[in-house]
Amino acid sequence: MNTIFFIAAAAAIISSLLAISNRNxxxxxxxxxxxxxxxxxxxxxxxxxxxxxxxxxxxxGAIMVLFIFVVMMLNIGVEEETExxxxxxxxxxxxxxxxxxxxxxxxxxxxxxxxxxxxxxVIEPRQVGISLxxxxxxxxxxxxxxxxxxxxGAYHLGKQKKKVTHRFMKGAxxxxxxxxxxx
Amino acid sequence: xxxxxxxxxxxxxxxxxLTGLAGFLVRRNIIFMxxxxxxxxxxxxxxxxxxxxxxxxxxxxxxxxxxxxxxxAEVSVGLALILQMYHHFRTLDADALNKLHDNKDxxxx
Numbered sequence: 001m002n003t004i005f006f007i008a009a010a011a012a013i014i015s016s017l018l019a020i021s022n023r024n025x026x027x028x029x030x031x032x033x034x035x036x037x038x039x040x041x042x043x044x045x046x047x048x049x050x051x052x053x054x055x056x057x058x059x060x061g062a063i064m065v066l067f068i069f070v071v072m073m074l075n076i077g078v079e080e081e082t083e084x085x086x087x088x089x090x091x092x093x094x095x096x097x098x099x100x101x102x103x104x105x106x107x108x109x110x111x112x113x114x115x116x117x118x119x120x121x122v123i124e125p126r127q128v129g130i131s132l133x134x135x136x137x138x139x140x141x142x143x144x145x146x147x148x149x150x151x152x153g154a155y156h157l158g159k160q161k162k163k164v165t166h167r168f169m170k171g172a173x174x175x176x177x178x179x180x181x182x183x
Numbered sequence: 184x185x186x187x188x189x190x191x192x193x194x195x196x197x198x199x200x201l202t203g204l205a206g207f208l209v210r211r212n213i214i215f216m217x218x219x220x221x222x223x224x225x226x227x228x229x230x231x232x233x234x235x236x237x238x239x240x241x242x243x244x245x246x247x248x249x250x251x252x253x254x255x256a257e258v259s260v261g262l263a264l265i266l267q268m269y270h271h272f273r274t275l276d277a278d279a280l281n282k283l284h285d286n287k288d289x290x291x292x
Contacts, residue, residue, distance in 0.1 A: 002187050009195045016199060016222055020206025025214055032218060039199075039229060046185050046192070047236045051244050058251055059225065063258050070262045071214065074269050095208035099201040106197035116189040118237050123244060131241040132248065143252040150256030157263035160270060 001045050008045075011038040025071045029064060036060045046118060050125035192233045199226035213268065213277045217261050224254045 012035045019031035036059045044052035132140060185192075203222030210216055228250040235243015265275070272279050 001185050005185055005187060005192075013195070013198055013202060016202045016206075019222070020202060020210065020215065020219055025212070028215065028218060032221070035222070036225065039225060042195075042229070043232055046233065048232050048244055048247075051232055051247050054248065054251060058255065063221070063255060066258055066262055067214070067218070070265060073266070074275070076214075076275065091209055092205070095205045098208070099205045102204070103197060103201050106201075107194055110190045110193040110197065113189045113193065116237065118185050118187070118189050118192065118233070120186075121239060123236065123239065123241050127241040128244045128248075132245050135242075136245050136249075139249060143249055146256050147252060150259050154259040154263040157260065157267055 004045055005042060008038040008041040011035075012042070025076050026068065029067050029071065033060045033064050036064070047120075047122040049122065050128055189233065189237055193230065196226045196230045196233065199229065211277050213265055213275050216277060217258065217265070221254065221258070224250060224257075 015031045015035040015038065019028045019035060022028040022031060036055060040052045040055040040060070043049075043055055200223050203219045203226065206219035206222065207216055210219065228247045231243045231246040231250065233243070235241065235246070268280065269275060
C-alpha cells in the first residue's frame with residue numbers, strides 16, 4: 001500500500017507540474033484530470049472510498065468537463081504572444097523561490113508530526129452521511145444556497161448581452177432603415 | 184492500509200499546493216490561473232481527508248464535500264466571467280483587464 005501511495009503521489013505531482021507549464025489548454029486540462037485521478041487513488045488507500053468516488057465523479061467528471069467545454073467554446077488553439085513572452089524560463093525563478101521557501105516552512109511544520117501514524121481503518125460512507133445530515137445539517141443547507149447563487153450568477157454572467165445604446169445614438173445604417181420604415 | 188507516517192502525506196499535500204501556487208503566480212492566461220486555483224483547493228481538501236483519517240473521524244470527509252461544493256460554484260461563476268472577458272476583450276490575458284473604464288479605443292488592445 002505504501003508503494004501505491006508513493007507511485008500515485010509522484011504521478012499527481014508530475015502531472016500537476018505538466019498541467020501548469022503546458023501551453024496548450026486542452027493538454028493541461030487532461031494532465032489535471034490525470035492528477036485528480038491519482039489523488040483519488042490516494043483517497044481510496046487512505047480509507048476514504050466515498051471521497052475517492054466523489055473526486056472522480058465530481059472533480060474529474062463534472063468540473064473538468066466544464067473547463068473543457070469553455071476552452072472548446074472559446075476556440076483557443078493558438079497561443080497568445082503575451083503568454084509566450086511571459087513564459088520564458090526566467091519567469092519561473094521568482095515564483096519557484098517563493099514556493100520553495102513556503103515548502104521549507106511546510107516541511108518543518110510537518111516534521112513535528114513525525115511519529116504520528118495515520119489511521120488504519122476505513123471510514124465508511126455511512127458514517128460520513130450520518131455526520132453530514134446531523135451535525136453539519138445547517139452547513140449543507142448553506143451550501144445549497146451557495147450552489148443556487150452559483151447557478152444564478154453563472155446564468156446572469158454567461159448571457160451574451162446585446163449592446164444597448166440610446167435610440168438617438170444608433171448607427172447610421174440602422175437610422176436609415178428606421179427612416180425608411182417611418183416613411 | 185497505509186502505514187507511513189502522517190508527515191509524508193502532509194508534505195505531499197503541501198507540494199501539490201505549492202505547485203498550484205507557482206502556476207498561479209507564473210501564468211497570465213486566466214484559464215490556467217483558474218486551473219491553478221483548482222489544484223490548490225484540491226490539495227487543501229486532501230489535507231482535510233488526511234486529518235480525518237488520522238483521528239478516525241468522518242468530519243474530514245464532510246469538509247471535503249463542502250470544499251467540493253465551493254469549488255463547483257467558484258468554477259461555474261469563474262468560467263462565466265472568463266466567457267464575458269473573452270467576449271469583451273478578445274483575449275485571455277489577465278493583464279488586459281487593467282482598464283477600469285469602458286473606453287472603446289483601448290478595448291482592442
